Each structure stands twice: as structure tokens, then as C-alpha cells.
Amino acid sequence: MNTILQVFFYSIFSSIILSAAIPNEISLFGNPILTLIAFVPLYLAYTKIKTYRHAFFLFFVQTLITHLISSFWLGYFKDFAIFTLGASAIGTACIGGFTGFFLYLPYSTSKSHDKLNNNSFYQKIFETPAFKIIYFSAVYVAYEWVKSSGFLGYPWGTVSSALFRWHVITQLASITGTYGITFIVVMFNAIAAEYFISYFENATACYKKGIHITAKLYLVLIACVIVHGVFQYYLPRHPVKTLNTVLVQQNSDPWKTPTDNESIRVSEKLSNNGIEEFERQNKKAELVVWSEGVLKHSFPSASFHYTIAPSESPLRNFIADKDVPFLIGGVFARKNDPEKTGLPETQYFNAAIMFDKDGEYRGTYNKNHLVPFAEALPFIEIPAVHDFLKKTIGISAGWAPGDQYVFFDVPCSTTKYYMLPAVKNIDLNKKIEEQQIEEIDRPTVKITAPICFDDAFTDIMRPLFLNGAELFVNITDDSWSLMKSSEIQHFVVASYRAIEYRTTLVRCANAGYSVVVTPDGKVIDDLPLFEEVSGTFTVPIYKRVMTTYARFGNWFAYLCVIIVLFHALYTYLTFSEYDYIKSERKSGKKSKKHRKKNQKKEH
Structure with missing residues (x-):
């Protein structure tokens, strides 16, 4: 004994x-x-x-x-x-x-x-x-x-x-x-x-x-x-492109607020601070990111709702006024034909919603890996089960898992290491002032927006990289944990994705840890935990390289x-x-x- x-x-x-x-x-x-x-x-x-x-x-x-x-x-x-x-x-x-x-x-x-x-x-x-x-x-x-x-x-x-x-x-x-x-x-x-x-x-x-x-x-x-x-x-790693990004850390608990009006007002104020900070640096903001779950009304039908809400500063009007694309955590609703698909009439997805610089809704990335037994419940796809759980627990218990890998092309800035020239159709035998030079379209960066749990799983992140992602932009909300260790544990697990795929990782979290990680795992900038704050980050984007891990996975x-x-x-x-x-x-x-x-x- x-x-x-x-x-x-x-x-x-x-x-x-x-x-x-x-x-x-x-x-x-x-x-x-x-x-x-x-x-x-x-x-x-x-x-x-x-x-x-x-x-x-x-x-x-x-x-x-x-x-x-x-x-x-x-x-x-x-x-x-x-x-x-x-x-x-x-x-x-x-x-x-x-x-x-x-x-x-x-x-x-x-x-x-x-x-x-x-x-x-x-x-x-x-x-x-x-x-x-x-x-x-x-x-x-x-x-x-x-x-x-x-x-x-x-x-x-x-x-x-x-x-x-x-x-x-x-x-x-x-x-x-x-x-x-x-x-x-x-x-x-x-x-x-x-x-x-x-x-x-x-x-x-x-x-x-x-x-x-x-x-x-x-x-x-x-x-x-x-x-x-x-x-x-x-x-030494030299970025080929950069993306002037504003990260908004609103430090609020969306579970405790019946509407999203206050969250939007706080996020708009912080976004404005970040955009103005870039202007003071003689730069233009190229992307604003809000964390997971800020918007409560489901898209695409909510597109009209946010032209009038919040009443003080409607969201889509605010975005159009700032002339910057926004990536915001919200809800996406997909209608189904239950007789043909066997799925509920409406499926709700935890989504990253992209608005262009004119405030137009452009699409969503839907969270693929859900929290077991909290966001995802067994047999939720059966209409009778879904209706019962909707009445007893609520929609949040019935998220549907995303079934697509989605990417967004966002206009960005070039660096001296960028491969393409700034103009085309130049005749070297003539003087520049004698030619009509056609400028090349502004370059874009191909971003993907894994949500919360997504950035911890190879079966999610590896296909995103292999299909062309140049930048990982994770949005998450760990504020419910109330603990700094939770925020950092999530971050350190996610930080390995930057090293595994030698791809820059940006994390925008409700209460932290909001941060930019380069392909060698270095933290080049971050925001303090559990504070209402925004940050301006010139995010470096590097030439894609195929690492051993990217090629063979968990070999x-x-x-x-x-x-x-x-x-x-x-x-x-x-x-x-x-x-x-x-x-x-x-x-x-x-x-x-x-x-x-x-x-x-x-x-």
C-alpha cells in the first residue's frame, strides 16, 4: 500500500x-x-x-x-x-x-x-x-x-x-x-x-x-x-507588403448586454482613435479589426439594420465615412430547405464579417471548429432537436460549424522588397514626361480570419495556408474567462501557427491578448490585457514559403x-x-x- x-x-x-x-x-x-x-x-x-x-x-x-x-x-x-x-x-x-x-x-x-x-x-x-x-x-x-x-x-x-x-x-x-x-x-x-x-x-x-x-x-x-x-x-526577413491595421479591444462582455449598440459605440470611438493616430503618422489605415461576437444581428439580412443602428452613428455609415475596410465578429444566418437538405430551416454561424471601404457587406468567414457541448451540440442538425434547444438554451448553443475556407483580398502597401514595379508600359527610350504611364493596381493581401478556437487546430489552419493565405487575422473573445492566464494560454498556442507556416499572425481579442506575431515567433507589438484600447500596427506580410510542417502536417x-x-x-x-x-x-x-x-x- x-x-x-x-x-x-x-x-x-x-x-x-x-x-x-x-x-x-x-x-x-x-x-x-x-x-x-x-x-x-x-x-x-x-x-x-x-x-x-x-x-x-x-x-x-x-x-x-x-x-x-x-x-x-x-x-x-x-x-x-x-x-x-x-x-x-x-x-x-x-x-x-x-x-x-x-x-x-x-x-x-x-x-x-x-x-x-x-x-x-x-x-x-x-x-x-x-x-x-x-x-x-x-x-x-x-x-x-x-x-x-x-x-x-x-x-x-x-x-x-x-x-x-x-x-x-x-x-x-x-x-x-x-x-x-x-x-x-x-x-x-x-x-x-x-x-x-x-x-x-x-x-x-x-x-x-x-x-x-x-x-x-x-x-x-x-x-x-x-x-x-x-x-x-x-x-533577416524582409516584408514584401505591409497592412496598416487598427486593432480594437473593447473589453466588454457581449453576453451581458441585450443589444450591441453600446459595443458598437465603444468600438467606433476606439476605431476613430486608431485611424487618427495613423493620420498623425502621415499614414492611411488600411484595415480595422473588431473582435469576435460584436454584432448581434445576423447577416446578410442585418445589412440594412446597420444603416440605421446605432442611431447616433449607424455602423455602415461610419465605415463609409472612414473609407477603410472593416473586419468585425458577428452572426451569419443561412436559410435551408429542410425537406431537401435535412438541415434546420435556419443555421446560425459564428462569423467574421467583412465590410469594404464603402461600408458594403462583402462576405463572411464562418467559424469551423466550435467549442464542444457549448457552441456545438450533438444532433443539432436535426430540426426537432434544434427547435427544442433553441427554446430551452438559446441560439448560442446551436452554432453550426463553417464548411468553407474563406479569404478576403484587402488593398495594402508595398515595400522596396515587393516584386512588382509601381507602373507598367514604360518606354525606356523616351523621357518619362513624354509618356502616359499606367499605374499598376494597388496590391492586395490575401487574409483569412480564423475565429477563436480555429487557430489552434492543424486541420483548420493548414488548409487555410495551403490555399494561399498571406496573413492570419484571428478574432476572439476570451473575456468571459476573467483570467489573464486564459488569454495568454490561447495566445501561446496560436503563436505557433506563425512559426509553423512562417506567416504573420494578427490577433484581435475582446480583452486581450491582441498582438502581432512575425514568422519567427517574435511579438512586434501588443495591447495590454483587460483594457479598453485600440492599437495601430503596420503589419508586415512576407513572401510565402513552404515549410516542412506545412507540406507534411503532423508527420x-x-x-x-x-x-x-x-x-x-x-x-x-x-x-x-x-x-x-x-x-x-x-x-x-x-x-x-x-x-x-x-x-x-x-x-
Whole structure:
């Protein structure tokens, strides 16, 4: 019993250290140093347990506590805390518990060995310290990939989110995504744990030699990561275009206001401040961005409504007067034919709405990845279910997921690094003043507007990049969380998208963290958290490059999954055969004894 309590203390201790490493209220951008010891107790615990039941609960407890501590702010999500915090915690812990089976596999098999397979291939490969270290790291990567993917995906509380401050290391994301970063951190922990075990448990000289070799190879790997990171982080990058952007951070709670009139008035005032600031710099604003969910009336029908509302300064008239395109969070309603489509008569989408410089409604990007059980509910597409939920919970519980990747072409400015000349049809044999020079149309930047949760998922962001996005403009509203750590956790997860695709990321949040991140992960400008403020940003747009991660996606995570599954399958086949041989030998011994008894009876 004491041993069991001890190993579960290891699990709890591991979760507390990891939670302290992830961005939190005390250390807003996280503490990467703590990640270097966070998994040592967990690794040691799996060497001490003796059953798969304990293996399940060990990682179940570790992942449950980590989730509850690092994501406690989910409890503030309106009336859905039981789902956002409770269900996500249990779901994450169940994934963790199942992962625990795989973490324990090398130790359960080694304890069942006897002299029959002392020289087996299994023992020569899978019981070496090198494999145990790599396997432990691969299993944890597989766990993070599973918990961060799909409809129920929750990509917060990950190891990489704690590494934001180590910019040289984070550059690895352009090759492996965040999973390579997780792997090298967990691998460091595994090596440290193996040294600890070898010192206190008097491991054999051969085993210690295996740890030393693995550590040396790890140092080579880290050296390569650092060299790559230094090169990428300090590489001079020259923007080919710029976009003078005003970000509006209204710092209000749209859930508490029955209408959007006050939100619009505040946002208009802040927008005007930003546009005037650009004018003082002898620049022209080229895009104004408001956060998620500002407009409550659904488009396209609301297009007329905003020519008269708010009464003091109607929105569309305000935009036309400023002569600047606006991107604003709102609602899009799509009419369906239930008989033909099987969908509700009206579907509502959480949308990013684009207005041109004349105040005309131009289209929407609809949020693709919805918050499970809060924005998206199972079977909501069935009309009867939708009508019931609309009456009992409200429209906000029935958002439909977007089904298109949408882009907006926004006029922008050129730089000296831009590829095209400013004019065309020039005759070099004539003087300029003797020619009628035709200017080239003003260049545009192709932006896409992932909403809130969208910017955390590869299955959303990668197609957006591959289809030509030059700039990511995320609009979000995390103000409901009431916590700075929530705002920063969302930001650090999103910031990896800039590195993975070497594409500038702009975030406009209701209460923060509103920021511009360049392709090397640098924050070049930001706004303070939980303040009513606007900011003027000359956003750099760079030439598109195809990174390894953009080309192959989560290939590293898939590789780790393959390693885990291959080991599990090989172990199953090996020990199934081993158990069969043992049973044959036992039956052989029994039949031999039986023959001897029969011979004695005959005599």
C-alpha cells in the first residue's frame, strides 16, 4: 500500500510541476525550466507499479490534475461550465488513463520474462534504456496529439505552451509542429530519470553505458535544434507588403448586454482613435479589426439594420465615412430547405464579417471548429432537436460549424522588397514626361480570419495556408474567462501557427491578448490585457514559403503513434507466442508425468 501511495504522489507531483510550467496567473508566459523536471516523477512511477490498473489511474490522475489546475478558467464559460471544465477534464483524463497502458507496457513485459528469452530480439531492442527513453517520449507525444485533435480536441495544457519564452527551441515547429518540441522536452526528463534509477538501483555497467550513449545522441540532437533555431530566429526577413491595421479591444462582455449598440459605440470611438493616430503618422489605415461576437444581428439580412443602428452613428455609415475596410465578429444566418437538405430551416454561424471601404457587406468567414457541448451540440442538425434547444438554451448553443475556407483580398502597401514595379508600359527610350504611364493596381493581401478556437487546430489552419493565405487575422473573445492566464494560454498556442507556416499572425481579442506575431515567433507589438484600447500596427506580410510542417502536417506525431503501435503489436505477438510455448512445456511435463504413472501401474 505504501508503494502505491508513493507512486500516486509522484503522479500528483508531476502534474503540479507541469501546471506551474504552463502559462498561469503567477507566471503569465510560463516557466520552461520546470518542464525539464515535470516528467521525471511520472517516469519513475511507471517503473514501480505492478498492474495495468495502477498504470491507468496513474496517468489518469496526472492528466486530470494538470487540466483542472491549468484550465480552471473554463469554469467561467457562461452556463456551460459542467461541460467546458467538467466534461473536458474527464475526457482528457480518460485519454490519459488509456495512454497509461502504453506507458507501462515495457515494464510489464520485462517483469514477466524468464530465462527462456534472455537472448531474444525483444530484450536486445525494447528493454534497452535508449528505447525506453524514446518510447516514453513518443507515447506522451501520441497522447498530446490525440487529446488535441478532432471534435473533442483540447490543445491547451500542452508542453509546448510552456516553451514560449525559449524562442530558439520553438523554431523547431516549422519542421515538426509543436510535437517535436514536446518530444525533446519529455526525452530530457526520461534521460534524467534513467540516470536517477541507475544511480540508486545499481544498474549493470552495460545498462549504464546504454544511458550514456543515449544522452550523447540527445546532446547532438539538441545541438542541431539550437543551430536551426538560432539561424531561423535571427534570419533577416524582409516584408514584401505591409497592412496598416487598427486593432480594437473593447473589453466588454457581449453576453451581458441585450443589444450591441453600446459595443458598437465603444468600438467606433476606439476605431476613430486608431485611424487618427495613423493620420498623425502621415499614414492611411488600411484595415480595422473588431473582435469576435460584436454584432448581434445576423447577416446578410442585418445589412440594412446597420444603416440605421446605432442611431447616433449607424455602423455602415461610419465605415463609409472612414473609407477603410472593416473586419468585425458577428452572426451569419443561412436559410435551408429542410425537406431537401435535412438541415434546420435556419443555421446560425459564428462569423467574421467583412465590410469594404464603402461600408458594403462583402462576405463572411464562418467559424469551423466550435467549442464542444457549448457552441456545438450533438444532433443539432436535426430540426426537432434544434427547435427544442433553441427554446430551452438559446441560439448560442446551436452554432453550426463553417464548411468553407474563406479569404478576403484587402488593398495594402508595398515595400522596396515587393516584386512588382509601381507602373507598367514604360518606354525606356523616351523621357518619362513624354509618356502616359499606367499605374499598376494597388496590391492586395490575401487574409483569412480564423475565429477563436480555429487557430489552434492543424486541420483548420493548414488548409487555410495551403490555399494561399498571406496573413492570419484571428478574432476572439476570451473575456468571459476573467483570467489573464486564459488569454495568454490561447495566445501561446496560436503563436505557433506563425512559426509553423512562417506567416504573420494578427490577433484581435475582446480583452486581450491582441498582438502581432512575425514568422519567427517574435511579438512586434501588443495591447495590454483587460483594457479598453485600440492599437495601430503596420503589419508586415512576407513572401510565402513552404515549410516542412506545412507540406507534411503532423508527420512527427504520426511517427510517434506508429512507434507506439508497433511496439504494442510486436509485444502482443511475442508474448502470445511465449505464453503458448510455456503452456506447451507445462502440458509436455504433465504428459511426461502421466506416462510415468501409467508405466508404474502396468508394472
